[in-house]
Amino acid sequence: MEKTQILSEINEIFKDVLDNDEILINEATKASDIDEWDSLSHIQLVVAIEKYFKIKFSSSEIREWKDVGEMIKSIQSK
Amino acid sequence: MEKGSIFMREFDLSSDVYSLFLEAFKDKNPLHTDDSFAQSKGFEMRVMHGNILNGFISYFIGECLPTKNVIIQKQEIQFHLPVYVNSKLKFEAKIEEFYESVNSYEFKFYFENENRKKVAKGKIQIGILK
Numbered sequence: 001m002e003k004t005q006i007l008s009e010i011n012e013i014f015k016d017v018l019d020n021d022e023i024l025i026n027e028a029t030k031a032s033d034i035d036e037w038d039s040l041s042h043i044q045l046v047v048a049i050e051k052y053f054k055i056k057f058s059s060s061e062i063r064e065w066k067d068v069g070e071m072i073k074s075i076q077s078k
Numbered sequence: 079m080e081k082g083s084i085f086m087r088e089f090d091l092s093s094d095v096y097s098l099f100l101e102a103f104k105d106k107n108p109l110h111t112d113d114s115f116a117q118s119k120g121f122e123m124r125v126m127h128g129n130i131l132n133g134f135i136s137y138f139i140g141e142c143l144p145t146k147n148v149i150i151q152k153q154e155i156q157f158h159l160p161v162y163v164n165s166k167l168k169f170e171a172k173i174e175e176f177y178e179s180v181n182s183y184e185f186k187f188y189f190e191n192e193n194r195k196k197v198a199k200g201k202i203q204i205g206i207l208k
Contacts, residue, residue, distance in 0.1 A: 043151060043205065047182060047184075061179065
C-alpha cells in the first residue's frame with residue numbers, strides 16, 4: 001500500500017480515536033504535536049491501527065517509532 | 079491469560095448492593111426507587127441501576143484475573159434487559175484479543191439473568207502494568 005494512502009487512512013483513525021476532526025497528520029507528526037496524543041491514547045491508536053489493517057506490531061517495534069512516518073513504515077512492512 | 083480464555087463468575091445483585099449504590103451515588107430517579115413509577119413505564123418493579131453491573135466488572139478485573147497488575151483502559155456496555163433487586167447474574171468474559179505491542183487484552187463479556195437471557199454485554203480493554 002502506498003504511503004499516501006496509509007497516511008490518509010490512519011489520519012481517519014487518529015480523528016476517531018483522539019476525537020478531533022481537525023487533526024491533519026503528516027509523516028513528521030510527533031505525539032508532542034497533538035494535544036490529545038498522550039500515552040493512553042497512544043495505546044488506543046496502536047490497537048485501532050492493528051484492528052483496521054489486521055496486522056500485529058511488536059512492543060519493540062512500536063518503541064522505535066519517533067513519528068507518524070515510522071508508524072507508516074511499520075504498517076508497510078507487514 | 080491467552081486469547082480464547084474464558085472467565086466466569088456469579089454476582090448477586092442483593093438489596094445491600096443496591097442500597098449501597100444508592101447511598102454512594104444518590105441516583106434516586108424513580109425508575110430505580112419507585113415500584114409504581116417503574117410499573118407505569120412497563121417494568122415489573124424498580125429497575126436496578128445499570129452501572130451497578132460496572133461495579134461487578136470492576137471487581138472482576140481487579141480481583142478475579144490471574145494477575146493484579148491490571149488497569150482498565152476502555153470499556154463499553156450495552157444494556158438489553160432490566161435487572162431487578164435480588165437477581166443472581168451469571169457473568170462470562172472471554173479474551174478476544176491480546177495486543178502484545180501495548181500489553182493489552184480485549185475481553186468480550188456478558189451478564190445473564192436467572193432465565194439465561196443476556197441482560198447486558200460489552201467489551202473491556204485492560205492493560206497489564208509493568
